């Protein structure tokens with residue numbers, strides 16, 4: 001598994017906190033490095049940023065390259081239970097356990113002081129990693145996340161393939177809108193960004209209002225920043241990534 005890591009210069013003198021970034025469909029670790037513009041903010045706020053790939057690669061599992069929204073580049077941050085995916089497609093465990101261990105063993109970071117953010121499929125990933133592991137991350141944020149995957153075409157296709165049919169497997173355990181209803185942990189505010197001109201919002205792949213409604217019922221705080229005129233792209237992400245890093249830094253530098 002490849003990942004990117006940005007190390008600000010302060011790391012030569014002291015241990016620093018970490019922000020994990022989870023990318024969206026079709027991305028490798030390169031998209032965030034090349035397009036987000038996050039590095040100058042990581043330097044300004046003194047945080048390490050780690051950005052993993054979005055799936056295992058090079059396994060040549062039958063069908064793993066047939067779709068841009070399933071298989072390679074589309075691991076969906078779940079632990080698969082279905083053949084032929086279940087041996088390797090365990091992105092949830094990779095991100096929340098193995099990767100954290102690799103980073104804390106090999107870099108000068110403050111163990112246990114970390115936040116998570118992501119985009120689209122990776123926004124869904126960031127939300128479920130935080131909601132399923134109360135206290136593991138100090139804060140969570142997302143750009144245009146897939147908020148209710150059980151109810152949108154991208155999510156249903158991925159869950160069906162990796163987890164099995166909805167009738168016989170527990171999709172709710174992997175869906176932020178369902179997880180928020182049963183969240184039981186330290187106070188956690190969901191910090192969400194959404195471009196108002198995002199075509200995937202219009203196509204009902206993202207469903208942020210479902211998450212907002214669930215948060216209201218569960219009394220989990222949520223901030224939804226609607227950005228007029230912005231789409232789903234990395235141009236949009238690069239416009240607001242500084243705000244997200246500042247937000248996380250407020251929790252990580254306490």
Ligand SMILES: N[C@@H](CCC(=O)N[C@@H](CSC=O)C(=O)NCC(=O)O)C(=O)O
Pocket residue numbers: 023024025026027031035068119120121122232233234
């Ligand atoms: N091929 C698709 C579009 C794929 C796409 O837009 N991917 C997004 C994430 S979407 C949700 O997870 C992305 O981040 N792309 C990489 C980039 O560098 O922009 C289509 O044709 O619609």
